[in-house]
Amino acid sequence: MTESTHPQAQRIEAGDHRSYIKLALSLATQSPPKPTNYRVGAVVVDVATNEILATGYTLELPGNTHAEQCCFEKLAKKYGVETSKLGEALPGEVALYTTVEPCSQRLSGNLPCVDRILAIGKKIKTVYVGVHEPDKFVSGNSSKQKLKEAGIEFAHVGGLEKEILEVATAGHEKST
Numbered sequence: 001m002t003e004s005t006h007p008q009a010q011r012i013e014a015g016d017h018r019s020y021i022k023l024a025l026s027l028a029t030q031s032p033p034k035p036t037n038y039r040v041g042a043v044v045v046d047v048a049t050n051e052i053l054a055t056g057y058t059l060e061l062p063g064n065t066h067a068e069q070c071c072f073e074k075l076a077k078k079y080g081v082e083t084s085k086l087g088e089a090l091p092g093e094v095a096l097y098t099t100v101e102p103c104s105q106r107l108s109g110n111l112p113c114v115d116r117i118l119a120i121g122k123k124i125k126t127v128y129v130g131v132h133e134p135d136k137f138v139s140g141n142s143s144k145q146k147l148k149e150a151g152i153e154f155a156h157v158g159g160l161e162k163e164i165l166e167v168a169t170a171g172h173e174k175s176t
Helices: 007-011 017-028 067-079 083-089 113-120 143-149 161-168
Strands: 041-046 051-057 094-100 124-131 153-156
Touching: 017 041, 017 051, 017 067, 017 094, 017 124, 017 161, 041 067, 051 067, 067 083, 067 094, 067 113, 083 113, 094 161, 113 124, 113 143, 124 161, 143 153
Parallel strands: 094 124, 124 153
Antiparallel strands: 041 051, 041 094
8 A cells, every 4th residue: 555656746856845735735625624623634755765655634534533643544554553653663754744733632532633743753853834723723732842842843834825724724614
């Protein structure tokens, strides 16, 4: 099971962070619009080989799943390990691209995405985000701080904020 066959993936050069965020954005559009969550896309890349290891989007897998969680669950299945052992199975350096900053709190009680990233350990060297999480559901997202404290780089990839927020908030009530 390889994810690198995604049509857009064949054209992405190593280090082209904007194109990986665009790929994540295309994945986010597959998430069903709901008033209670953001539509987010995520991509996990092996930095050494520029291979896409997994892709995911909000609610892709059963349950109230977030995009990053879907990537990690697919990777655990791919490598035949529990998600708690994923750090032992991943290549030496991976990057996570996500359209919206990983959540630091889940109102559903599920494990926040930032804690899932931290549980993987130092294999994820950089988290690239298209936008910071808006304060609509949970205010004061602390993911950036938690990642930096753990030695994981947090990088904002600018230029697609308007498009990302349009997709992310589809299904939300628009304020007038």
